[in-house]
Each structure stands twice: as C-alpha cells, then as structure tokens.
Amino acid sequence: MTQDLQEIIGRAQRGDRDAFSRLVEDHYATIFRFACRYCGNRQDAEDVTQQACIKLARSLAQFRFESAFSTWLYRLVINCARDWLKSQCKRESDELDEIPVPGKQESTVLLHQVIALVDRMGEGFRESVALVLGMGMTHAEAAAILEVKESTVSWRLHEIRKRLNDQVQPGVER
C-alpha cells in the first residue's frame, strides 16, 4: 500500500471530508467495473456501486490496515452486491436452462445468461468468475478476497469451464 493511500485513509478515518471524497473518487471506477461484471448490466452495477460507497462511509473506521485496502474494499463491494441480489426478489426469473450459445443473442443478454448459469452452480462461483475472468486476477488474489483456499477458486473455475462446454457422451464418465 502506498504511503499516499495510507495517509488518505488515515485522514478520512479521522473525519477528513476531503480525504474521504478523494478516496471515493479514486476507487469509484474499480468498484463500478467489478459491479458491472458481477451484475451483468450497467444499471444494477450503478446501484451496487452507490450502495458500496455509502457502506464505505459507514465502515471505513473499521478498516484496521490488516490487509490491503483493495482486498478489504472488494470484500465490502461483494457484500453489498450480495445484499442487493437478495433484495431483487425476482432474481433473474427469465433464466434459461440451456447452455448459452455464443453469437445467438446480443452480448449483454448472453453475459446475463452466463452469469445466471454460473450463479446457480453454487455459492462463490459468481464472485470467482467475476474476479478471475472479469477482473483478470490470479486465483491467489481472488482467493484472498473471498477468504477461501486458492485451490477452491481453481476448482470453481474448472467446474464452470466444464459446465460451459459440456457435451455429455452416453456411457462415458467424465
């Protein structure tokens, strides 16, 4: 963590309004980019990002410099995103059971379907794919944020890959 960032966070924690404002400005783009990949569409991502900023204001005082600020921030955003997802009662009611085929629809719709499919695979899959494939992180970085083992992330991605190009042969066990 740079000296600069550490100082800004310290000042914001002590109640410096400008420092907090700068902190948000500096990180807004990162949060938004992640939110886009997690939610799959722009509008929801904006909502999530705003919620995350508000939450940052509330809980910045609890940041103890025990981990990298970005790691802590990602966790916070993921929590916000999960809460937001829960509040969406309809929860992607338009999901389809078939495996999405590229080129058939517009890419946003396709992405939405892929994310819905991944989400149904289990807890943590959606986050893993957004962090690794979406944000280009290594498995280790993603594992640190999600507070799981690196192998867990690798396994999740392996499962996702398998499910996305699955073409089961009768009688052949994979």
Added chain:
Amino acid sequence: MNEKELEKLFAGVDDEPDAGAQSRALNAALQVFDEEQSTQKNTSASQGFAAGDRLTSEHPSFGRRIMQFISSNNPTQRWLYSGMASAAVLVVGVFVALQLPQYSGMEWPAAVTQDVRESEGIAPPQLTTLSDPWDDVAAEVAAIAPQSAVRAEPERRTSADMSPAAISAAAAPSRKAESDARRASKQLLLGGPIASFTGVQSLALADADGAVVAGYQQVGRDRFETVETNPIKRTSAEPVSTFSIDVDTASYSFVRRQLNSGVLPQKAAVRLEEMVNYFPYDYPLPTDRSQPFSTNVTVLDSPWKAGNKLVHIGIQGYDILESQPRTNLVFLLDVSGSMNSPDKLPLVKQSMGLLLSRLQPQDTVSIVVYAGAAGTVLEPTPVRDKQKILAALNRLQAGGSTAGAEGIQLAYQLAESQFIEDGVNRIILATDGDFNVGINNSEELKGFVERKRASGVFLSVLGFGAGNYHDALMQALAQNGNGIAAYIDTLGEAQKVLVDEATSALFPIAKDVKIQVEFNPATVSEYRLLGYETRMLAEEDFNNDAVDAGDIGAGHSVTAIYEITPVSSDSGVFSQSRYGEAPVSEGKSDEYGYLKLRYKLPDEDTSRLLSQPIVASSTASPDVMREARFATAVAGFAQLLQGGKYTADWDYTDAITMAQANRGDDLYGYRAEFIQLIRKAEVAAAL
C-alpha cells in the same frame, strides 16, 4: 462456450463510469460520512449492543450475574467460557460414544455361545471314543456342511462391527447354518455319540474357517473349471476318439502371466491344447483352395515313456493373401470399475488401436461400452476416420458395475444394423470377468449368443487382467459365438492376436471342424488324447451336422497329439485281457489308425469329409518333424504344470532341451519366450 469467449464477453462490458452516477454516489456517500462523523462525536459507541448503557440495579440478581459472566464484554473471556462448555460436552460425548462399540463387540460371542449351547443340548454329548475329539469334529463338520460353516463365518465377522440391532438380524441365518450343520452331523453319526465341545472351541472352529476364507481372497477370484485329464483308453474297448478342434490361446497367456509373477498357475488354468495351439507352426500351406486346409500326420517316439509313440495331427488353414473381406466390427468394451487398472482398460484401448491398423479404410468400427448401463460411444464409423475412433477410445474411463448382457444385446443390434453381406460381421468383447448385472445366467447368455450366431454375427472374446477372470464363461461365449477366446496380458500379446494373427482371428475359413480317429486294435493297444478335454464329442456327433464345433480362421494351424502304445510294446498300463480276442490284422498292419476330419465352409450348412490313414512308418519332411517335436515339448510342459500324471521322470530340464533344439526360425520370438517360461516354472516349482 469456452473460457476465451467468456473472457471476451467480460472484456466487452461497457464499464466506463458515468460521471453523473459517480457524483450522485459520491454525494450520497459524503452525506452518510457526515452523519457518521456527527454521531461519532455525540456518542462514543453508536454500533452494537447497547446493554452497557442501560440502567441496572446496583446489586444484580444471581441469574443476571451468570449471564453477564457468560456474555462478558471481553471476547477472550467469552471464548474461554464457551470453550470450556464445549470441552465438557465433548468429554461426556466421548464416553457415550466409546460405550457403544464396546457393547456391540461383546454382543456376538454371547449370542454364538448361546447357539452352541443349544446345539449341545440337542445333540447327545460325548465322543470319548475319538482320540482327539476336537480335530475330528472340526474335520467332520467341515466335510459335512462346508457351505453352512463358511456362510456363518462372514456373517459373524461383519456382525462384530455392526450395531446390536443389525446383529439380531444377522443371527437368524447363522442360526440356520448352525442347525444345518447339526442336522448333517446327526445323520452321519446316526445314534452314535457326539463330542461335547465348548463354546470356545466352536469359536476356534469358526476362526479356522475364517483363515480359509482369507487365504481364498489372496489367491484371487479367477475362475476356472476343473476338468479331468483325458484318461488312457484301451483300443479294444473304445477304438474311436472324437473331438472338436480348439484354436483358443487364452490358457497360455494366463499361464504366462502367472509364471511371470513367480507362481505356478492353478492346474485348472492349464489347457494343454490351448498351450500347444498358441504357437504358429510351419506346416505346409494347402495347395488347393477347394480344400481349405492341409493335414500333416507325424509319428514320433514318446519322450517321456519308452516304447510309446506320439501321433501328431497338424492342420494348417490357408491364408488370405490377396483380398481381405469387408469387415464390420463392433468393439464391446467393459468399462466397469474393475477395469480401472493399467493392465486392463488402458491395454484394451491400445489393443483396439492395434487392431485398427489391420483393417481397410472402408471397414466400419463401432464402439459399445457397458458398465452400470450400456451405451454407444461411437456410431459405426469407417476406419478411414481413424482419428475419430481413437479419440472415442481414449475418452473411455472405468467406473460402475458390470451389465455385460445389456452390452451384448446392444452390440448385436449395432452389428446387425451395419450387416455386410458376404463380409465379416463380428463383435469383439473385451472384459476382465463376469457379468453381474442383466442376464447373468450364463446358460441364458450362451443361448442368446448361439441364436445370434445364426444371423451371421460372430463373437470373439478377449480377456484382460487377473483377479476376477471368469474363464469358463468367456470360453463358452466364444465357442457359442463362433469366435476365438484369447487372453491378453501384455501389449506384445495384443500385437500377436490382433495384428500378426488378425486374419485368423477375424476371417473364418471353415467352421464346425471335428476330428475323429479310429485306432487299429491290431497295432495299437492303448491310446490317450492330450488335452481337448473340454472339446470331447460323442462318436455319433461326428456325422451330425447340427452339432457345433470349433472354427478355423485364415492361416490358423491346429495341432492335436495322441500318445499310443503299439501292440508289440510292453509300455502299456493295462494288463493283458485274459479273454480278449486276439486282434486280427487284415493286411493293415502298417496303419495305427484312420483319421477323419469334417468341416463346413463358412457359408455352408453341410459338412465335407477329409480322411487319411495314420501310417506307422511316417515320411514327414524334417521341417514338419521339427514342428511336431516342438509341439511335444509344449505338450509335455503343460502336462508338468498339470501335475505330470503321465510324464514319469521327464522334467522341466528335458522340456527346455527339447524346445531349444526345435526352435526353428521363430520369427516372432514366441518360442524363445516359451523357453524362458519353462525356466521360470522350474524356479517357481522349486519354491
């Protein structure tokens, strides 16, 4: 969709933050930030449980003191107390848990002893007349009711680690077994006295059985049918010997596998004729296509019994040299869990790959696999798409149980759908053992294969792996399906069966080949057929075309050996019959017997007959003599492995000498390997 596409999809997301949205978010955040700061100034602790701020009595009640103690504000204290509470529960839990298995462990001896007491009460006690009552009773019970004793044993074993409830369930059959044994022993010692043995002794008996069970498992579960070796026959009593030819080679490969692992094979695993027929022999090829094979009869002195002679009958089928018929093959592969070892499924895949190299581009191959269920992995595919076939093979993995019968049905359907008129339609079954799901009645299965044979689809069986090999069933299936049964233990063997001898394995040139030899009582007093025990036919079946027999593939050679005792020799085992008529020689004193051979061409239903006399002073070429001597060495070795009932002093060293001297060209090195095997057998026998 793959990972790359997904990444691209993510990269394509429009993620430019909107300035308006950003400022809105910032404002909202700042507003909260301000609120946060102001509340922090007013109260020191705005979050969390506010109990500490409530008004409470100065002298809290007892209950409140306890609650405060537990829900202490200090996290260390909280952890400590909850930890202590958990530990306390654990201590109680451990004791309760420990009690349970101890209790069930005590349960069964009590129950068994009770059973034994019951049996004592019923059976009249004392067997004082016997010198060692314990040994005799053990021997008797074992002899009388081996099934019931063994049946009781596993039940007792498992019950030791089962819950009490399960024990009482298991107790019922074991009680039944006990009473079986009791009834049987009563029958034997009708009215006689019986030993009174204690519960402890009866447990020792059960444990002795247990030792037998454990030993049995170590040997493995390869199943062979024990067949009595063909006995010596008196020519005057039974001058005619009839059998069906056998071109299988499975026995030799299995024996080799056992010897290579340093142990002598089970006697039942040694089939002499299969060991002899494993080797290609250099018999002259038939000259005329109308008669698909040549017969070569040679007479030699018996190496293991002075005075006796060996009559060799060598049959050589013609080889398809020019055009290979079109072929429709269905690989029926076992992918059940037991195939999951390096000498099984991987070897199957490699073997099938080898076989592909012998097929023509327009031949078709399909793959059916079976495990818990059967499925088509590869629809009929021409061999020119070799990559596709290999890819399908390589995808296979082992897992599940074995529904072989279902697989067979599916394979026949597939083979019939691609049926080639005038071509070869064959299913190649590769498996390690039995079929435990579906039609598991082997008679029914054999009947099914036999009916299908009439439709023109033949079945060959390739056996793999050791430990669960069901030899008898494999043999029966191949025999009924007009195919070969081979056992593949190494890639080298796969090469031999599927590449070097592919034509003989795939393309039959004659079917239902039967041999009948009538010995001349004037010249031969006794005779014995070496091997072919499982292929013996009744004399009258020789001329009955409805009776099935062995098949010969292109280029196959088949050898049969008789050991005979000439009348003039005193090396026979039967003593002279006092009342026997003196044999009359009708000018055929030079003939030992008359050889007849029946066969059908692959697409015909009426048999043809070949015949020739067996002449005492044979005039075979040196090459044929050499081949006959090598076959003798193999036959002798097989007899040694079977126990050497008729070989007298002849031993492994003699076998090596004989095989060494008659190796011939040995193009593929099979004979050199054979000599190594004899050495290994010598070592294993000495152990």
